[in-house]
Amino acid sequence: MDSTATDRFDTSRFEASRNRLASLAYRLLGSATDAEDAVQDAFLHWQAVDRQRIKVPEAWLTKVVTNLCLDRLRSAQARRERTIGAWLPEPLLNGDPMLGPADTFEQRESVSLAVLTLMERLSPLERAVYVLREAFSYSHAEIAEILDITESASQQHLHRARRRITAARRRGGEVDPASARRIVEEFLAAASSGRTERLVALLTADATAISDGAGGGLTETLLRYDTPQRIAAVVRAGLKPTPAKRRLVGGTLAIHYALLNDAPAILFVLGNQVVGAVTFDITNGKIATVRGIAAPTRLARLAEAWRQHEPDTPLIPQW
Numbered sequence: 001m002d003s004t005a006t007d008r009f010d011t012s013r014f015e016a017s018r019n020r021l022a023s024l025a026y027r028l029l030g031s032a033t034d035a036e037d038a039v040q041d042a043f044l045h046w047q048a049v050d051r052q053r054i055k056v057p058e059a060w061l062t063k064v065v066t067n068l069c070l071d072r073l074r075s076a077q078a079r080r081e082r083t084i085g086a087w088l089p090e091p092l093l094n095g096d097p098m099l100g101p102a103d104t105f106e107q108r109e110s111v112s113l114a115v116l117t118l119m120e121r122l123s124p125l126e127r128a129v130y131v132l133r134e135a136f137s138y139s140h141a142e143i144a145e146i147l148d149i150t151e152s153a154s155q156q157h158l159h160r161a162r163r164r165i166t167a168a169r170r171r172g173g174e175v176d177p178a179s180a181r182r183i184v185e186e187f188l189a190a191a192s193s194g195r196t197e198r199l200v201a202l203l204t205a206d207a208t209a210i211s212d213g214a215g216g217g218l219t220e221t222l223l224r225y226d227t228p229q230r231i232a233a234v235v236r237a238g239l240k241p242t243p244a245k246r247r248l249v250g251g252t253l254a255i256h257y258a259l260l261n262d263a264p265a266i267l268f269v270l271g272n273q274v275v276g277a278v279t280f281d282i283t284n285g286k287i288a289t290v291r292g293i294a295a296p297t298r299l300a301r302l303a304e305a306w307r308q309h310e311p312d313t314p315l316i317p318q319w
Contacts (some may be wrong), residue, residue: 013057014046019097021065023111026098027131028069030089030116032301035098038068063146066128070147073124082120086221088212088291089116090298091277093305094259101135102262110135113261113291114281118165129154130161175282180264181257184280187287188255188266188315191239199232204286207231211292231290238292241319249275254314260302266315267306274303 018039025035042064054060072078081087091113092099102108109115110131119127128147132138133154138146140154147154183202190198209225225231246252249270256267260279268276277299281289293299 010046010051014043014061017058017061019100021061022098023100024062024131024136025065025069026092027111027116027135028066028127029072030087030119032090032092032096032098033297034072035069038065038072041068059142059145066132066146070124070128073127086212087120088210088222088293088298089113089261091260091265091279091291091293091302093302093309094262096301096305098301099261106134108262111261112281113263113279114169114289115165116261118168119161121164121168122161123157125149126157126161126164129157130165133158175264177259179285180280180282183282183285183287184257184264184266185315187235187280188239191235192316194236194240196229196232196236199235200228202287203228203231204283204288207286207288207290209234209290209292212295212298235290253319255316255319256311256314258306268319269306269311269314272307274299274306277302 021039021042022035025038026032029035029038042061045064046061051057099111102111119130122130125147129143132143132146133140140151140158143149143154144151149157187199187202190196190202205228207226207228209231211223213223225234249268251270253268253270253275256269258265258267258277260277263279263281265277265279267274276292276294279291279293280287296303
């Protein structure tokens with residue numbers, strides 16, 4: 001095989017692993033943009049290395065991507081961005097290959113916005129062990145090899161990660177899709193009509209709301225609200241259409257129902273461009289967390305996927 005044919009063969013081997021590597025990187029970083037960059041950096045490493053000496057390409061690539069992600073998580077820039085209160089996971093439209101694997105409840109949960117947010121409480125190593133074990137079912141021996149730690153250390157990191165996530169996670173199990181949609185539709189109807197009492201009734205007593213702000217998500221820190229009454233007031237005001245809001249976004253929006261990271265959501269769409277998203281965590285039939293996302297950088301991959309998506313009839317055709 002000549003060198004050109006060899007390069008094509010080796011490139012095809014990398015491309016066969018690209019979606020899996022991107023899914024791993026997304027879980028580790030919580031950002032599709034950063035995940036894509038990490039996978040591209042891994043490809044450059046793959047091109048530069050003597051590939052004839054790599055016995056198991058999949059294992060080698062997994063190790064490279066994992067460690068590239070760890071470098072990003074440990075960087076001064078990442079620590080600064082993730083500690084000033086301006087970080088949210090980047091939501092993805094269901095069906096995006098970055099959300100795989102999704103065969104088990106544990107795999108789906110590991111890529112939920114709730115768990116991606118909770119993983120910010122973990123150290124980079126704890127996060128890596130948790131993702132490799134829970135989402136990709138690597139053994140502790142394999143994780144030890146990937147991270148250059150002992151099997152005992154891998155087990156300890158997993159134990160701490162599970163304990164921290166479990167302590168902070170709101171239990172409720174998987175939500176029936178039809179029930180989730182009904183709750184979101186009721187929430188939207190109550191907000192649009194100004195029925196504050198109904199909004200409060202749809203929220204858990206300890207509900208929280210997080211937003212990167214109106215006007216394109218330009219706030220330096222996240223806006224947080226932590227009582228049902230305050231959340232209802234903010235949502236009611238935010239979802240009330242006005243001429244000023246239409247001028248701000250450039251026209252009349254449609255509001256669509258969607259699933260983002262397997263969670264119910266509503267999307268604000270202008271033409272075929274997603275300009276905002278609100279996601280909901282539902283626990284025991286009520287809404288526990290509301291996330292409002294408007295920053296274009298957080299919506300870039302979602303917006304591109306939506307443009308290639310055949311949407312259902314909007315919940316509100318003209319908002």
